[in-house]
Amino acid sequence: MTPPAVILSRPQMGENVGAAARAMKNFGLSELVLIAPRMDWPNDRAQMLASGAADILENTRVYSSAAEALAPFNLVLATTARGRDVLKEIHTPQAGAERLRAAANHNVRTALLFGGERAGLDNDEMSLADAVITIPTAEFSSLNLGQAVLLLGYEWLKSADATPAVRTRSTIAVPATRAELSGLFEHLERELDAAQFFFPAAKRETMVRNVRAMILRSGLSDQEARTIRGMIVALVRNKYRGQK
Amino acid sequence: MTPPAVILSRPQMGENVGAAARAMKNFGLSELVLIAPRMDWPNDRAQMLASGAADILENTRVYSSAAEALAPFNLVLATTARGRDVLKEIHTPQAGAERLRAAANHNVRTALLFGGERAGLDNDEMSLADAVITIPTAEFSSLNLGQAVLLLGYEWLKSADATPAVRTRSTIAVPATRAELSGLFEHLERELDAAQFFFPAAKRETMVRNVRAMILRSGLSDQEARTIRGMIVALVRNKYRGQK
Numbered sequence: 001m002t003p004p005a006v007i008l009s010r011p012q013m014g015e016n017v018g019a020a021a022r023a024m025k026n027f028g029l030s031e032l033v034l035i036a037p038r039m040d041w042p043n044d045r046a047q048m049l050a051s052g053a054a055d056i057l058e059n060t061r062v063y064s065s066a067a068e069a070l071a072p073f074n075l076v077l078a079t080t081a082r083g084r085d086v087l088k089e090i091h092t093p094q095a096g097a098e099r100l101r102a103a104a105n106h107n108v109r110t111a112l113l114f115g116g117e118r119a120g121l122d123n124d125e126m127s128l129a130d131a132v133i134t135i136p137t138a139e140f141s142s143l144n145l146g147q148a149v150l151l152l153g154y155e156w157l158k159s160a161d162a163t164p165a166v167r168t169r170s171t172i173a174v175p176a177t178r179a180e181l182s183g184l185f186e187h188l189e190r191e192l193d194a195a196q197f198f199f200p201a202a203k204r205e206t207m208v209r210n211v212r213a214m215i216l217r218s219g220l221s222d223q224e225a226r227t228i229r230g231m232i233v234a235l236v237r238n239k240y241r242g243q244k
Numbered sequence: 245m246t247p248p249a250v251i252l253s254r255p256q257m258g259e260n261v262g263a264a265a266r267a268m269k270n271f272g273l274s275e276l277v278l279i280a281p282r283m284d285w286p287n288d289r290a291q292m293l294a295s296g297a298a299d300i301l302e303n304t305r306v307y308s309s310a311a312e313a314l315a316p317f318n319l320v321l322a323t324t325a326r327g328r329d330v331l332k333e334i335h336t337p338q339a340g341a342e343r344l345r346a347a348a349n350h351n352v353r354t355a356l357l358f359g360g361e362r363a364g365l366d367n368d369e370m371s372l373a374d375a376v377i378t379i380p381t382a383e384f385s386s387l388n389l390g391q392a393v394l395l396l397g398y399e400w401l402k403s404a405d406a407t408p409a410v411r412t413r414s415t416i417a418v419p420a421t422r423a424e425l426s427g428l429f430e431h432l433e434r435e436l437d438a439a440q441f442f443f444p445a446a447k448r449e450t451m452v453r454n455v456r457a458m459i460l461r462s463g464l465s466d467q468e469a470r471t472i473r474g475m476i477v478a479l480v481r482n483k484y485r486g487q488k
Contacts, residue, residue, distance in 0.1 A: 147267070
């Protein structure tokens with residue numbers, strides 16, 4: 001499986017090419033192609049911004065036309081700031097990344113095409129793209145080239161990322177046994193009874209239920225349940241000491 | 245509904261604060277808070293990088309401690325590069341954004357907390373956060389502060405974005421009627437028969453079916469179907485002219 005190439009058309013600022021390379025490396029992309037760069041190449045500012053992604057810049061291919069640069073690719077999605085009046089499907093970044101992923105998994109050569117800082121993509125370039133990706137923004141829309149590559153790279157990685165939406169460290173992954181929790185509940189309620197905390201007596205049952213719910217909500221481990229019991233012991237001991 | 249505040253702890257570089265402000269504005273966030281910035285404030289480099297988001301910098305509040313800065317918030321999610329050994333839930337950016345959105349919709353005051361460039365968040369700051377967000381990356385992981393704010397802002401906007409995954413412009417949203425398509429098919433096949441394109445005759449049915457499927461796949465509008473019929477007329481006319 002070859003991840004999509006990132007193709008930048010007529011980039012003007014080395015900083016943005018460097019930032020694009022760095023963004024790519026964060027998300028598992030490595031193939032960078034430039035069409036007619038409007039800057040010296042190789043470029044010092046690009047090197048500086050790429051930091052750990054210098055290998056991507058070293059392997060960057062440069063072409064003078066979009067037709068040459070895009071020649072080897074089977075599926076090309078063009079990223080535009082605003083959906084223009086083109087007769088193509090417009091994808092969200094997520095849907096675009098999923099389409100690229102599905103194609104790449106079938107050994108189809110894929111590419112993400114980005115326009116230059118000032119003018120974006122011209123009509124000739126758009127005519128070689130299968131479809132368009134537009135990044136949703138608020139009314140204020142001012143993403144630079146490096147940021148657009150970052151967001152698409154992020155969606156590319158996400159399209160195969162199996163990280164669960166919410167997880168906890170393995171050290172607290174195991175909630176307390178019900179035996180440990182029952183022990184805690186009884187211990188706490190016994191001491192609260194002794195301290196005449198539950199008042200009036202008619203409300204004891206409701207109050208106990210609420211306290212238990214509050215404790216359960218925190219998803220304690222066995223160790224944490226024992227820590228709380230230790231705190232109760234300590235608090236009660238101090239109270240008796242104070243009374244002496 | 246108040247969107248989450250973005251809280252930057254001990255930021256060192258004005259560029260990153262400016263980039264964060266610009267990223268925020270792209271995605272509908274406006275409340276920026278700094279804890280003990282390690283730079284002059286107000287900051288020229290921040291102004292320069294913020295470009296259209298100067299209003300966010302003007303309204304930025306600065307506090308000397310995390311406790312003060314976080315005081316008004318009910319739900320605080322801390323973004324860390326790598327999940328550290330903290331006993332908190334770890335969310336993906338998407339799940340974190342959805343949690344913030346759900347809370348904000350109930351008028352709960354929410355915040356996204358980011359650590360400084362060098363040291364990240366310290367233990368005191370982490371202890372005030374409800375949970376953690378970690379951005380998934382490849383093995384190479386080197387996102388700067390502005391990029392982290394950009395990705396979280398993007399997920400915040402996405403969490404309420406109703407843009408369909410794939411759409412087409414309204415000008416081509418209406419596919420051709422079947423009548424128009426049938427007209428096209430019959431016209432094309434009549435001319436291809438005249439040109440003895442279908443050979444051998446036994447394969448005509450299969451070939452016709454494949455050509456029709458190919459045309460249907462492109463989702464033509466009425467106008468486009470008429471354009472193709474015009475092309476057929478033109479091609480046939482030239483052929484007869486050539487024969488004269």
